[in-house]
Amino acid sequence: MSTLIVIAKAPVPGRVKTRLTPPFTPEQGAGLAAAALADTLEAVATARFRRRLLALEGEPGLVEVPSGFTVVPQSGGGLDRRLAAAFEQAAALDPGPALLIGMDTPQVTGPLLEACLPTSWEDATIGLAEDGGFWSLGFHRPRAVELDRLLFDVPMSTDTTGAVQLGRLTAAGLRVRTLPVLRDVDTIADVAAVAAAAPASRFAAAAHAASAGLPVPA
Known part of the structure; x- marks a missing residue:
C-alpha cells in the first residue's frame, strides 16, 4: 500500500508562476503551470x-x-500547514507509505517517483531542489510521526528551506534518505533548464511557445 500526493494550484492567470511575469504575461505563466501540472500528473x-x-x-x-x-x-x-494536511488526508485513505511532490518538476518520471518512496528501512525521504527548497517529501508511516512538529513553521520559499526541513527530520531521529537534487520552475532561467531536461514534455512545448517572442539575451 502506498500513496503519491501531488500538491498543486489550479493554473489561473495572475495566481500561478507570478515570478515569471514579466517577461511572460500572466496568461503565459498560467500556460506554463498548466503544462507542468499535466506532465506531473501523467x-x-x-x-x-x-x-x-x-x-x-x-x-x-x-x-x-x-x-x-x-x-x-x-x-x-x-x-x-497545507503539506501536513495533505499527508493527513492521504493517511486517512491509506495508512501506508506516502510521497508528496509539487507541480514544478515536470521532468519527473514514473520510475523516479517509485524509487523515491520510503522503504521499510527508512522513516522519510526528501528531494532537495537546486534553489535551496525541496521538491519531494515522503514518510514511511505518516501516522507514526508528528507532522506538526516536523513541518509547521519551516520557512518556505527561501534558499534554506530544504536544509531546514532536512534538519527537522534528522533532529527528530528519523532515518532519512536524500533523493536526487532536481531543478524546479520559479525563474526564467529555470524555464529553459527544465525544458531542456524534458524536451519531449508539454512543458517544453509551452516554454518554447512562450519564449518565442522574448528578446534574445545579449
Whole structure:
C-alpha cells in the first residue's frame, strides 16, 4: 500500500508562476503551470502506487485529471500547514507509505517517483531542489510521526528551506534518505533548464511557445 500526493494550484492567470511575469504575461505563466501540472500528473499516473491524491488549491474543473486520482481541496494556512494536511488526508485513505511532490518538476518520471518512496528501512525521504527548497517529501508511516512538529513553521520559499526541513527530520531521529537534487520552475532561467531536461514534455512545448517572442539575451 502506498500513496503519491501531488500538491498543486489550479493554473489561473495572475495566481500561478507570478515570478515569471514579466517577461511572460500572466496568461503565459498560467500556460506554463498548466503544462507542468499535466506532465506531473501523467508521470504520477504511470508510477506504481496504490493511490494517487491531488491536493488542489482552486477549481477542480480547471485541471484535466487522469483517471485513478482522488482530488481533495487543500487546507487553509501557509504551505507548511497545507503539506501536513495533505499527508493527513492521504493517511486517512491509506495508512501506508506516502510521497508528496509539487507541480514544478515536470521532468519527473514514473520510475523516479517509485524509487523515491520510503522503504521499510527508512522513516522519510526528501528531494532537495537546486534553489535551496525541496521538491519531494515522503514518510514511511505518516501516522507514526508528528507532522506538526516536523513541518509547521519551516520557512518556505527561501534558499534554506530544504536544509531546514532536512534538519527537522534528522533532529527528530528519523532515518532519512536524500533523493536526487532536481531543478524546479520559479525563474526564467529555470524555464529553459527544465525544458531542456524534458524536451519531449508539454512543458517544453509551452516554454518554447512562450519564449518565442522574448528578446534574445545579449
